[in-house]
Amino acid sequence: MTSLKLLGVALAVVLGAAPALAGPTLDKIKAAGVVTCGVSTGLAGFSMSDQQGNYTGLDVEICRSFAAAILGDAKKAKFVPLSAQQRFTALQSGEVDVLTRNTTETLAREADLGFNFAPVTFYDGQGFMVAKKLNVKSAKELNGATVCVQPGTTTELNLADYFRTNKMQMKPLVIEKLDEVENAFFAGRCDAYTTDRSGLAATRISKAPAPDDYVVLPEVISKEPLAPAVRTGDDEWLHIVKWVVYALIDAEEKGVTSKNVDQMLTSDDPEVKRMLGATPGMGKSLHLDEKWAYNAVKQVGNYGEIFERNVGKDSPLKLDRGVNALWSNEGLMYAMPIR
Amino acid sequence: MAVDVRGSLRGAALGGTWWRDPRVRSLGYQIGSVAIVTALVAYFAHNASVNMARQGIASGFGFLDREAGFEISTALIPYSPADTYGRALLVGLLNTLVVAAVGCVLTTIFGVLLGIARLSSNWLLRQVTLWYVEIFRNTPLLLQLVVWWDLLRISAPGPRDAWQILPNIFVSNRGLAYPVPVWHEAHIWMLVAMLIGICLTILVARWARQRQERTGEQFHTILAGIGLVVLPPLAVFLAAGAPLDLDKPALAGFNFQGGVIISPEFAALLFGLVANTSAFVAEIVRSGIQAVSWGQTEAAGALGLRQGQVLRLVVLPQAIRVIIPPMTSEYLSLTKNSSLAVGIGFADFVSVANTEMNQTGQAIEVITILMAVYLTISLAISAAMNVYNKYMALVER
Secondary structure, three states: OOHHHHHHHHHHHHHHHHHHHHOOHHHHHHHHOOOOEEEEEOOOOOOEEOOOOOOOOOHHHHHHHHHHHHOOOOEEEHHHHEOOOOOOHHHHOOOOEEEEEOOOOOOHHHHOOOOOEEEEEEOEEEEEEEHHHHHOOOOOOOOOOEEEEOOOHHHHHHHHHEEEEEEEEOOEEOOOOHHHHHHHHHOOOOEEEEEEHHHHHHHHHHHHOOOOHHOOOOOOOOEEEOOOEEEEEOOOHHHHHHHHHHHHHHHHHOOOOOOOOHHHHOOOHHHHHHHHHHOOHHHHOOOOOOHHHHHHHOOOOOHHHHHHHOOOOOOOOOOHHHHHHHHHHHHOOOOOOOO | HHHHHHHHHHHHHOOOOOOHHHHHHHHHHHHHHHHHHHHHHHHHHHHHHHHHHHOOOOOOOOHOOOOOOOOOOOOOOOOOOOOEHHHHHHHHHHHHHHHHHHHHHHHHHHHHHHHHHHHHHHHHHHHHHHHHHHHOOOHHHHHHHHHHHHHHHHHHHHHHOOEEEOEEEEOOOOOOEOOOOOOOOOOOOHHHHHHHHHHHHHHHHHHHHHHHHHOOOOOOHHHHHHHHHHHHHHHHHHHOOOOOOOOOEEEEEEEEEEEEEEHHHHHHHHHHHHHHHHHHHHHHHHHHHOOHHHHHHHHHHHOOOOOHHHHHHHHHHHHHHHHHHHHHHHHHHHHHHHHHHHOOOOOOOHHHHHHHHHHHHOHHHHHHHHHHHHHHHHHHHHHHHHHHHHHOOOOOO
16 A cells, blocks of 8 residues: 555656646645645644544644635645655655654755755654563663664664664564554564654553553653655745744744734734734735734644644643743744744 | 568569568567657656656665665664665565565465365365365455464563473564574584485485386385484484584563574564465365366276375376466465565565665665566566476477
8 A cells, every 4th residue: 555655656756747746836725725734644742633534733733824824724724644654755746735744854855855844843852662561761771672663764763873872782673554563562562662752652642551551761862853844946835834834933932822813913013013914015925915924823823822732731742842942931942033 | 681582572472562561560560669668668767857856856776875774673684774775675685585485385385285185075174174265365465464463462472471382482472482503513414414315315215116116016215214314414413422502592681582583573474475375275276186087086096096195196296287387376476465564564675675765765766676676586486487387297299
């Protein structure tokens, strides 16, 4: 199925039959009336679909904010669940307009795969989860362990690097489907499960038979800046994705929320007025409606609201803001000036 | 030259022109087809390279020399993440070849037994094999693989509570761990002794057959053969002072270390492929046996041959000519089906190639390699089976 899909996508590249490549992405989205986002196949807090097919999660809401900014309606977002292996070919071939799929920004992915990354929407790091009964307190004690991991991820490479650096041995169990990897781990086929720490927290809460039987080890073995990605060669589209993310962060910094955004239209702060379109100009520069940021914040919320609702204190995951706090709160979230 | 002249003369004689000559026409059609196919391939290749260049996607096979950076759990040759993508592919290819080779041998043995059992005069045996064949032929292979895998994974305990089924042989959800002898130079002399025993057995068998043809007296070739193959190595072994150190598996940390460990993924893949393919082989063998007319069996019985001898000396040698061609397809499908390993986490060729495709983003190159390799393996199997088929075919005079 996966290989078939990959083959299909490769064929599309060969035959030049990917229509999305023909014109700028924005025109295609306006014509179709929908923004198509590649999301994960099911990761609590980032993208999960319920029984009615409604998606929730941080990645999902970032995508909805694009739909709100471009089409004026957050509901005009379509989600394509993609496995770790499918995601890049799906973006290359134009099957999706943008990847909002907990994807780590790396040099090779920008330079070799032909992508551009928008600003980071979640700063993550790779960790390990083990069963409590193993009595392992540190990742340094994992010598000889079997580790469950998904193929084709930076996780898989970091894992090999970490064990190499620490002169330890390990056996990977590599399975593409997230559900299968998690099942294998909880069935005891692997001693440890490794992925981004947010993912570990999500898996522990939502998939473990008894979450308290499992612990996430303290080591963070890599930097995993998760960011939306677009194809190279369409700067207009890159600018939109980039500045919508900045607007969400900037809105939090300026105290603009989904609840007070209407009052904020009459704010005295010139940057808020520029952002929300009370002072026109910014929307035109992006080839969007002047209400682009207003719609995104009004219909989805600012970055802080999105974070807390999906992965933060209002969610089952209960992650701290940590490095994902605003720069003014000693975090890394820093939006470039909207002017 | 002379042929050309005659050909055109004939064309002229028939009142036609050169394009009516069937040889010229057939040559023309062939050149035309090749030209069209070549043009299509060239068009697609050009299209792909232009598209990829425009999107800034890397291309070419240079990535094979770059460091792979990922670990592979099952490797027959030394491999570390510091090795190249090319070597990682080789590791995956060897894993695939091992599964395919072991799978084909086991499938042949199991399938032939099943096929014979399908025709047994024993009602129970016949029914059991009938149900076996119908169940395994009529459910998807991937489903069967996942079931085998889950069975092995869930029913077995963790490594710390592993079952010791025999001394030093452990079963856990990490696989089957068993000891292997540590290499000693006496072992090579044991091998030599065994080879000599095998040669002697062949000579004895030839002598016994000639004597039987001459006098009608039979000789216990099998017993003599077992004695000749087993006893000399045993004598060498004892003479050398029984040097047998075992590399025993022992729980060290998380997993078993030492000995040989067969992973549940490999076992599930092998069981699944063998169980599934032998159901098809059983039907091929059954049809092959039934293609030999019943009169042959009756005639052999009338000559006083026992049931086993009838099968071995009369029926199977004739049936095998019917069996070989469809068996080739079964070997081919077993080999290709081994790529379903991806679904259960065994590091076969496709699994490694998929990982590389994603780490490098070079889908077209990797898929080209995949197709070329499977094509080569399949053609090699086909060629070998064709040679065997020719060897076994009825020599008509």
